Amino acid sequence: xxxxxxxFVGSALVLVxxxxxxxxxxxxxxxxxxxxxxxxxxxxxxxxxxxxxxPVFGVLARRENKxxxxxxxxxxxxxxxxxxxxxxRLTAALLAGLPLQPLAVWGVVLEEGEQAHLDFPTNYARFYxxxxxxxxxxGLFVGSAGFVAAGVxxxxxxxSMRRSQARAEAVQRWREQxxxxxxxxxxxxxxxxxGQWTSFYYNAVTAFHPEPENQSIxxxxxxxxxxxxxxxxxxxxxxxxxxRIHGVHGLQNHPAxxxxx
Numbered sequence: 001x002x003x004x005x006x007x008f009v010g011s012a013l014v015l016v017x018x019x020x021x022x023x024x025x026x027x028x029x030x031x032x033x034x035x036x037x038x039x040x041x042x043x044x045x046x047x048x049x050x051x052x053x054x055p056v057f058g059v060l061a062r063r064e065n066k067x068x069x070x071x072x073x074x075x076x077x078x079x080x081x082x083x084x085x086x087x088x089r090l091t092a093a094l095l096a097g098l099p100l101q102p103l104a105v106w107g108v109v110l111e112e113g114e115q116a117h118l119d120f121p122t123n124y125a126r127f128y129x130x131x132x133x134x135x136x137x138x139g140l141f142v143g144s145a146g147f148v149a150a151g152v153x154x155x156x157x158x159x160s161m162r163r164s165q166a167r168a169e170a171v172q173r174w175r176e177q178x179x180x181x182x183x184x185x186x187x188x189x190x191x192x193x194x195g196q197w198t199s200f201y202y203n204a205v206t207a208f209h210p211e212p213e214n215q216s217i218x219x220x221x222x223x224x225x226x227x228x229x230x231x232x233x234x235x236x237x238x239x240x241x242x243x244r245i246h247g248v249h250g251l252q253n254h255p256a257x258x259x260x261x
Contacts, residue, residue, distance in 0.1 A: 005061040012054050079232045080215065084259070087212055087235020091260040094243045095251055108183055108190060108197055118184035118240060122231035124191055127218075129172035174228060182229065184240060189219075189227075200227055202244050210238040210256045217241070235260060 093100070102115040110116065176193070183190040189200040200219065207220040216230035217238050229237065239260055242250045251257060 003060075003064065005064065012058075083215060083232035084212065084235050086233070087239050087260050090236045091239040091251055091257065094239060095248060095261075097248075105183065110185060111187065114185050114187050116183055116185045118233075118236060119181070120231075120233040120236075121179060121181050122229050122233055122237075123177070124180050124182075124193065125174040125177045125228045125230075127172060127174050127226040127228065182237070184237060186244065189229075189241075200224065202241065205245060208241065208245065210242060210254070212238050212257065212260050 100117045103117060103119055105116045105119075108116075178193065181192040183192075187201060187203075191198050191200070200221065204221045204223050205219055206222050209218040211217065212235045214230070215232055215234040216228065217234055219227045219241075221227070238257065239251065242254055242257060246254065251261070
């Protein structure tokens with residue numbers, strides 16, 4: 001819980017607000033009404049301490065943020081290490097030929113004989129471009145020369161902006177980025193994309209690029225655009241899918257899996 005950031009924000013607001021208030025009050029003369037002079041004096045007494053408290057609270061808030069950031073990084077490191085160790089244990093079990101305990105799956109209907117072995121949340125993305133098009137606008141402007149010139153210029157600017165936006169949309173990049181649930185079976189990955197279950201079968205994979213150290217994997221398919229999954233649980237998925245696609249030979253020899261062996 002952050003203690004000093006609210007104090008810093010409050011003190012900074014007093015500093016800025018008091019300064020803006022004192023600008024007109026600073027011109028108050030000695031013969032001004034008593035109430036107005038009292039307000040000016042009170043504003044000064046409130047504003048002056050903020051000159052001292054704002055930098056103090058700022059330093060305290062900065063130190064607090066650094067401690068919080070360090071704590072988050074330490075927690076993330078623990079989660080990443082735990083995920084990697086889970087991947088190593090699964091790799092060892094698969095290399096030893098140990099049977100995996102199937103998961104009971106409810107809600108998703110599996111194919112006959114299909115077994116689920118992993119179920120976890122992770123980050124998801126797809127790589128593709130779009131066939132974006134823009135609508136070219138023309139206009140007829142009647143009036144003074146300045147009005148016509150301004151209308152033509154604005155129309156050209158609008159067309160240019162729409163054309164640039166269409167080009168940006170057409171560029172291939174990672175899209176549909178989402179944090180979702182992945183159900184891993186002996187035949188496919190089943191991802192809950194936008195509230196709908198979508199399947200990616202291993203027998204349609206044409207290439208895949210596992211990176212256990214980066215906790216990510218990219219699949220290429222013969223019938224779909226590339227899929228990327230990334231997150232702390234990915235080392236286990238990498239071990240499992242490598243085994244499903246390349247067998248024990250892949251677990252033993254794939255160069256990207258050296259850290260899991």
